[in-house]
Every structure is written in C-alpha cells, then in structure tokens.
Amino acid sequence: MDRERAEGAIVFEGLRKTYDGVEAVKGVSLRIPRGQICGYLGPNGAGKTTTVKMATGMLLPTAGTALIEGYDIVREPMEAKRRIGVVPETGALYENLTAREYLRFVGRLYHVPPTEIEDKTATFLRLFGLSDAADRVMTSYSKGMKQRVLISAALIHNPSVLFLDEPLSGLDANTALVLKELIRELAAQGKTVFYCSHVLEVVERVCHRVVILNHGEVVADGNVQELKEMTRQGSLEAVFSQLTSPGDLSELVRALSEEVTGEHR
Amino acid sequence: MKAGETGGGGERSAGGRVPSAGGLPTRENRLDWTQLCALLSVGIRLDLRRSRAGYGRRRVPPFVLALVLYVVMGSFLSLAIITTRDPFVVSLFTISAAMFMTALSVVMDYAVVVVSPEDYDVIAMRPVSSRTYFWARMANLFFYVGAMAGALAGPAAIVGGRMLPGGAAFGVSFFALALLGCLAAASVVVFVYAAAIRTVSYRRLTTAMTYVHVGATLALTLGYVFLPQLIGGNMRALAVERGAWMYWAPPAWFAGAASYVSGAGLPGDGLLALIAFVASVLVFGVAARTISLDYSRRIGEVATQAPESAADSGAARGAWDRLRGYGIAFCRTEAERAGFELMQASMARDRKLRSRVYPAFGLPIAAYVYGVLTGAFRTPDAAPRDLDVFTILGLYCVFVSFFFTSATAASDQWKASWVFHAAPLPRRSDLMTGARALVLSRYVLPFFALLFVMLVFVMPLAAAVSYWALVFLASLFAFALLSFAAPHFPLSQPVERTGRAGQLGLIAMFGALVAVLMAARRAIAVMPAAAAVVLPALAAAAIVAELALRSRLERRLAGRDFDG
Numbered sequence: 001m002d003r004e005r006a007e008g009a010i011v012f013e014g015l016r017k018t019y020d021g022v023e024a025v026k027g028v029s030l031r032i033p034r035g036q037i038c039g040y041l042g043p044n045g046a047g048k049t050t051t052v053k054m055a056t057g058m059l060l061p062t063a064g065t066a067l068i069e070g071y072d073i074v075r076e077p078m079e080a081k082r083r084i085g086v087v088p089e090t091g092a093l094y095e096n097l098t099a100r101e102y103l104r105f106v107g108r109l110y111h112v113p114p115t116e117i118e119d120k121t122a123t124f125l126r127l128f129g130l131s132d133a134a135d136r137v138m139t140s141y142s143k144g145m146k147q148r149v150l151i152s153a154a155l156i157h158n159p160s161v162l163f164l165d166e167p168l169s170g171l172d173a174n175t176a177l178v179l180k181e182l183i184r185e186l187a188a189q190g191k192t193v194f195y196c197s198h199v200l201e202v203v204e205r206v207c208h209r210v211v212i213l214n215h216g217e218v219v220a221d222g223n224v225q226e227l228k229e230m231t232r233q234g235s236l237e238a239v240f241s242q243l244t245s246p247g248d249l250s251e252l253v254r255a256l257s258e259e260v261t262g263e264h265r
Numbered sequence: 266m267k268a269g270e271t272g273g274g275g276e277r278s279a280g281g282r283v284p285s286a287g288g289l290p291t292r293e294n295r296l297d298w299t300q301l302c303a304l305l306s307v308g309i310r311l312d313l314r315r316s317r318a319g320y321g322r323r324r325v326p327p328f329v330l331a332l333v334l335y336v337v338m339g340s341f342l343s344l345a346i347i348t349t350r351d352p353f354v355v356s357l358f359t360i361s362a363a364m365f366m367t368a369l370s371v372v373m374d375y376a377v378v379v380v381s382p383e384d385y386d387v388i389a390m391r392p393v394s395s396r397t398y399f400w401a402r403m404a405n406l407f408f409y410v411g412a413m414a415g416a417l418a419g420p421a422a423i424v425g426g427r428m429l430p431g432g433a434a435f436g437v438s439f440f441a442l443a444l445l446g447c448l449a450a451a452s453v454v455v456f457v458y459a460a461a462i463r464t465v466s467y468r469r470l471t472t473a474m475t476y477v478h479v480g481a482t483l484a485l486t487l488g489y490v491f492l493p494q495l496i497g498g499n500m501r502a503l504a505v506e507r508g509a510w511m512y513w514a515p516p517a518w519f520a521g522a523a524s525y526v527s528g529a530g531l532p533g534d535g536l537l538a539l540i541a542f543v544a545s546v547l548v549f550g551v552a553a554r555t556i557s558l559d560y561s562r563r564i565g566e567v568a569t570q571a572p573e574s575a576a577d578s579g580a581a582r583g584a585w586d587r588l589r590g591y592g593i594a595f596c597r598t599e600a601e602r603a604g605f606e607l608m609q610a611s612m613a614r615d616r617k618l619r620s621r622v623y624p625a626f627g628l629p630i631a632a633y634v635y636g637v638l639t640g641a642f643r644t645p646d647a648a649p650r651d652l653d654v655f656t657i658l659g660l661y662c663v664f665v666s667f668f669f670t671s672a673t674a675a676s677d678q679w680k681a682s683w684v685f686h687a688a689p690l691p692r693r694s695d696l697m698t699g700a701r702a703l704v705l706s707r708y709v710l711p712f713f714a715l716l717f718v719m720l721v722f723v724m725p726l727a728a729a730v731s732y733w734a735l736v737f738l739a740s741l742f743a744f745a746l747l748s749f750a751a752p753h754f755p756l757s758q759p760v761e762r763t764g765r766a767g768q769l770g771l772i773a774m775f776g777a778l779v780a781v782l783m784a785a786r787r788a789i790a791v792m793p794a795a796a797a798v799v800l801p802a803l804a805a806a807a808i809v810a811e812l813a814l815r816s817r818l819e820r821r822l823a824g825r826d827f828d829g
Contacts, residue, residue: 109391
C-alpha cells in the first residue's frame with residue numbers, strides 16, 4: 001500500500017510494444033490513483049488492447065514498466081496479478097466447462113476459500129441471471145451470457161484493480177446498466193478501474209478521467225470537461241473524432257456507400 | 266496457455282527475466298498445489314468433453330474411443346505371451362510398442378498437448394507461476410499418456426500375470442514399468458522441444474518447427490523399426506538374444522526392470538532396472554529444475570507470436586507459387602476455388618496447422634530409410650511377407666492421405682466456418698472438394714512423385730512401378746474413403762488434443778486393409794501378370810470412391826449445423 005500511495009494504483013512508465021518492427025504502443029506513461037475510473041479510448045488498432053495485455057502480464061513489454069499497486073508486472077508478477085481482475089476483449093473462457101465450474105476454477109487459482117467460492121459463485125450467477133444455465137457447458141451460451149461469466153470471474157477474488165476491455169460487449173441494456181452502476185460503486189469503495197471502450201457515451205458518463213490513444217500514443221488526457229475545453233468541442237464524440245479521425249468522415253461514408261451500391265459518381 | 270510471470274511477447278525487455286535462483290523455487294516460481302490441482306482437473310474435464318463442441322456433437326469423446334482402440338491393440342500385443350513365456354521378451358515387445366505409440370502421439374499432437382493454445386487467454390493474466398503451469402500441463406499429459414499406456418499394457422499385464430513366471434508380481438511390475446516407460450518417453454519429447462525453444466530463439470525455431478516434427482517422427486519410427494535389427498534375433502518369432510544392445514534401447518531398460526522386479530528376470534536385468542530408474546530420475550529432475558522455470562514464457566511466445574506475413578510464408582504470388590497451385594485448374598466452381606485458396610493460404614501461413622500435418626511424412630520416410638539401410642529394396646520379390654518393410658512403408662503412405670484428410674478439417678479458427686453456412690452456395694460440398702484438391706495436388710501427389718523417384722533409385726524399375734502404383738492407388742482409395750466416412754468442411758473442427766491418439770489407434774487397427782493390400786503385392790510377386798488385374802481393380806475402387814464421394818457429400822454435409 002505504501003508503494004501504491006507513492007506511485008498510484010496503476011502506473012505505466014514509457015510502456016512500449018513492437019511487433020515485427022511495427023510499434024503498436026509508443027511509450028505510454030500514465031499514473032492512475034486509487035479509486036479512479038480511467039477511460040482508455042482510441043480507434044481500432046490504436047493499441048488499447050495491447051496496453052491492457054502488457055499491464056496484465058499477457059504480453060511482455062518491449063520497453064517500459066507497468067506497476068500495479070507498486071508491483072512490477074514483469075518482475076513481481078504474482079503480487080501484481082493477485083491484485084487485478086480482467087475482463088478481456090475476446091472471450092477468455094473454457095467453453096466446455098459450465099459457468100459454475102469455470103467460476104470455481106478461477107476462484108481456486110486465486111486461493112479464494114472454498115465456501116466463499118461457492119457463495120460468490122451462486123450469488124454472481126443469480127445476480128447476472130445465469131442460475132438456470134449455470135450447469136450447462138458454455139458452448140451453448142450467447143455472447144452476452146459469456147460476457148457475464150467473464151465479469152463474474154474478474155470479480156470473484158475481490159481485486160483492487162480492474163482492467164475492463166469492452167466490458168459491455170454483448171450485454172443487454174439492463175445488464176449494461178447494472179454493470180455501469182457496479183463500476184461506479186466499486187470505484188467509490190476504492191477500487192481502480194481501467195476501462196477500454198469504443199462506446200463514448202458510457203465513458204463520458206462513467207469515467208473520472210479519459211485518456212485517448214491514437215497510433216500507439218497518448219493524444220489527450222484529462223476529464224471530459226477538460227478535453228472539451230482543450231479541443232473546443234461540445235461532446236466527447238466530437239473530441240474523439242477531432243483527435244483521431246484520419247480525414248473527412250462524411251467523405252469516407254460517401255465513398256463506402258458508393259462502393260457498396262456500385263453507384264460511383 | 267499462459268505467458269506466465271513475464272508475459273509472452275516475442276521480444277524481451279532487458280529486465281524481463283524472472284529471477285530463478287539457480288533453478289530453486291522462489292516466491293515467484295514456486296509450485297502451487299491448489300492451482301495445480303485446479304488446472305489439472307479442468308484439463309482432464311476439457312479432454313473428456315472437448316468433442317462436444319463444434320459440428321456433429323459426437324456422443325463418445327475421441328479420448329474414450331482412442332482408449333478402446335488401444336485396449337484392442339494391447340490385446341493383440343498380449344498374444345505374444347502365447348509365442349513365448351519369457352517375461353523379458355513379452356515386456357520388450359509390449360513396452361517398445363507402447364513407448365513408440367505414446368511418443369509418436371505426443372510429437373504429432375505437440376501443438377495441442379503441450380502447447381495448449383486456449384490456456385493463454387484464460388490463464389496468462391492470473392497469478393500462476395511457470396513451474397505450476399508446467400507441471401499442470403505435464404500432469405495432464407501424464408493422465409493422457411498414462412491412460413493410453415495403461416490401455417496398451419493392461420491386457421498383457423493381466424494375461425502375463427496369470428501365465429508367466431512371476432505371476433501377479435510380474436503383471437503388476439510390468440504394468441507399472443510400462444506406464445513409467447511411456448511417461449518417460451512422452452516427457453523426453455516434451456523436454457527436447459522445451460529445451461530447443463530455450464536454446465534457439467523461438468522466432469528462428471518456429472520456421473523450422475514443422476520440419477522438426479517430421480524429423481522427430483522419422484527418428485522415433487526409425488528407432489522403433491530398427492529395434493528388431495538391434496536385437497539380432499527374430500522378433501517375428503519373439504526370439505531375443507540378450508546382449509549389449511539392451512543398454513542402448515530404452516524399452517529394454519523398462520522391460521528388464523519389469524522382468525527383474527517380478528523376480529523372474531536374469532541377473533543382467535537388475536542393471537537394466539537401475540538404468541531405467543536413473544534415466545527416469547534424470548528426465549524428471551532436469552524438468553523440475555530447469556525447464557519448468559520459464560516454460561510459460563516460452564510457451565507464451567508461441568501463443569502471442571505475430572501471424573506469419575505473406576512475404577514470410579512465401580505466399581506472395583510468384584511464378585513458383587502459381588506453379589505449386591496448379592491444382593486450382595481442376596476446380597470447376599467458384600466455391601471449389603474458394604475452398605482451394607482457403608486451404609492454400611492456411612497451409613502457407615498457419616504454422617500450427619502445418620505442424621499438425623507435416624509429421625505424417627516422417628513415417629514413410631523412416632520406413633524408406635530403413636529399407637535402404639537394410640537392403641530390403643534390392644530384392645523386392647524375394648520373400649513377400651505381411652510385416653516386411655514394404656508393408657510398413659505402404660501403411661505409412663496410406664497414413665499420409667488419412668492424416669491430411671483429418672488434420673486439415675481442424676483449425677483454431679474453426680468458428681470462422683460460419684461463413685460456409687451463411688454464403689448462398691449452390692453446393693456447400695464444393696468447399697471441401699476444393700480443399701481436397703489442394704491437399705491432393707500440393708501435398709499427396711508431389712509426395713508420391715518423390716516416393717516414385719526414391720523407389721526407382723533403390724529397386725528394379727518394374728518392381729518399383731508395380732509397388733508404387735499399388736501403394737499410390739491404395740492411398741487415393743483411402744483418401745476418398747475417409748472423406749466419405751467422416752466428411753467435414755475444411756478447417757471447421759475444433760482442434761482436439763485427444764483426437765490424434767484415436768487416429769493413430771485407428772491406423773494401427775487399419776492392418777486388415779493393409780493385409781489385403783499386401784496380399785495383392787504377394788500375388789503380383791508370385792505372378793507378375795496379376796498386376797494387370799490388381800492395379801486396375803484398385804484404380805477402379807479409388808475412382809468409384811471418389812465419384813461416390815462427390816455425389817453424396819452434399820447430402821452428408823447438409824445435416825451438419827454450425828454450432829459456434
């Protein structure tokens with residue numbers, strides 16, 4: 001906790017990732033204090049998921065460091081990983097397990113006491129509306145159901161830092177609403193949330209701070225109001241477009257439409 | 266698979282290494298039993314359930330089918346006891362077959378047995394040490410190999426326990442040592458690969474990996490087929506001359522140990538038992554101290570490597586590449602061409618797919634090398650027998666066709682096959698026809714062309730033509746037969762780590778067909794004019810099977826739903 005107070009719950013210092021000579025993330029540096037919800041935005045291929053993968057130990061950074069509550073994810077991975085819960089972008093599930101089996105499995109990996117695993121599993125399954133499907137293998141689940149299992153698995157060990165990569169993907173409106181409220185509630189309790197998304201309205205409503213990434217570089221960092229003032233735009237969508245758009249969007253739409261219909265003007 | 270402590274990127278930061286304390290467990294790399302048990306129980310559960318995903322939803326998992334096949338094979342092996350009552354010989358015969366089968370199945374299934382791809386997404390972000398993950402995978406492998414070995418050795422242990430000197434003591438010790446031998450053989454394969462990845466940069470190794478698989482298959486097969494030569498006796502009659510060769514043949518160590526522990530062995534068997542013990546301790550000791558430490562990271566590199574670019578894979582369209590894609594000229598519809606190009610691109614760029622398919626080539630090449638080294642090809646008609654090198658080579662050639670048919674149906678990206686159902690195709694089976702055209706034109710036919718040249722060099726021309734035609738036509742027949750029996754869209758099946766074991770068992774059981782094939786060879790050897798009947802008959806069978814396949818494939822595939 002001392003380390004965290006000194007440095008922040010999540011700290012990136014010059015985080016960099018290169019794939020075959022192409023720099024996916026170009027020296028990202030951030031300090032996210034405890035209890036903050038940090039929205040991490042960027043167009044497709046900007047490097048958001050790569051950042052999350054480096055921060056959670058799934059990818060080794062080419063350079064730089066990622067600290068979770070003061071623990072280096074590369075040098076002290078066990079301590080760092082114990083503190084994080086991750087909802088990944090794409091389904092990280094053993095789909096041939098049932099939801100109940102999967103949550104038990106994840107709980108055991110984090111040494112959650114067996115009785116607590118059973119209690120939490122039952123509670124999550126009930127609250128996320130999965131009780132009836134809890135003992136069916138997940139190959140038969142819809143995308144939203146799998147997402148609910150992933151969210152439950154990220155929370156089962158009561159992590160102090162959450163990495164959420166498109167957590168609302170596939171969720172119905174009610175569950176999405178519940179999750180947004182849950183994120184706020186968890187942050188109020190002191191948990192730190194790193195929230196990657198393309199859904200700007202949600203980020204605008206939920207996050208305390210917004211970081212915009214483009215071509216692997218941070219191009220904006222501040223709260224929504226600050227970003228609007230900085231870019232003199234009225235909405236986060238306009239801010240995002242100004243900072244990351246490759247060109248005239250209406251021209252792009254026209255070109256695509258012509259290509260689809262074959263009606264070239 | 267997990268990237269482990271250090272993640273799994275292709276590159277490393279300067280401080281990226283986890284302190285290993287000279288191979289001793291540290292806080293960061295200690296073995297966590299709770300996690301190990303959780304990983305193991307889930308691994309086994311997944312093995313047993315795996316086949317229920319994807320198309321078809323078979324009721325019996327392939328693992329169970331494989332075990333049944335291995336029990337049948339083991340029962341055949343136990344027949345050795347009728348021929349000889351020497352515990353050492355019976356043990357040698359059975360354990361060498363079991364060790365060969367298990368090591369071969371690990372080589373062929375390496376990409377899924379050892380490098381379990383789906384683990385990365387699930388476990389890499391969780392606090393599981395490399396050592397824990399390594400031993401969880403090994404324990405899972407031991408379960409898988411142990412069950413196979415048990416199925417193979419079980420019948421001989423039961424029969425031997427009742428009929429051989431030493432009685433129940435022999436049965437129990439034989440069974441335990443057969444298991445240990447198979448576990449050690451499987452472990453050595455894993456450790457050799459893991460050590461190779463530690464020594465050579467993965468980036469460099471990965472290009473050669475598919476060929477390493479071919480080499481491993483070749484080495485294993487050669488070792489196995491050379492065993493009778495080493496023994497110097499007559500394996501067909503199960504007469505074995507004990508000698509110095511025993512110290513060079515690992516199955517003999519375990520066979521000697523079984524014989525010694527049962528109390529029915531000779532004095533020299535004690536030394537073999539000691540060697541078996543020391544070898545096992547060494548194998549597992551090296552793994553425990555060294556390989557397990559950064560196993561996860563190395564495996565993570567496999568999981569997170571960037572896809573092979575078109576330039577890397579040689580898929581850039583050059584004249585040579587167009588020449589190799591000549592088979593597309595035989596595709597009649599757009600869907601056939603689509604199936605052809607899909608398979609062509611996948612084989613060119615998907616290393617995992619290649620590494621699952623290419624090992625099949627190691628088997629016939631090993632049989633060929635064996636035939637050359639023993640001079641068997643010089644007198645092809647001397648004394649045709651059912652289990653001579655010609656039979657083995659023929660079996661392995663047929664195996665290549667089988668292997669390609671089944672292996673190219675599976676892919677990590679099998680869920681992308683939804684598009685086969687969504688697209689408005691007049692005949693969905695054309696996709697499979699196109700993919701088969703690629704496999705046939707790019708791999709099977711060139712392989713047989715090469716084989717023909719290889720045979721011409723070592724055999725009289727007429728004998729080479731006759732034998733080659735026999736094997737080639739039988740392979741084409743088998744190629745159509747398997748597609749007909751188990752039709753799948755290309756790359757539409759989940760990769761199942763237990764599936765290949767079943768295939769190996771199936772191939773071993775395939776002896777009946779091979780016996781027919783070799784009866785034809787014998788007929789040609791005795792009366793060359795018989796070739797005028799046998800070869801056209803086989804060609805007709807292959808053509809009829811292919812035509813029947815084309816006409817019925819659509820109906821058979823129509824019942825297959827996408828379940829992704």
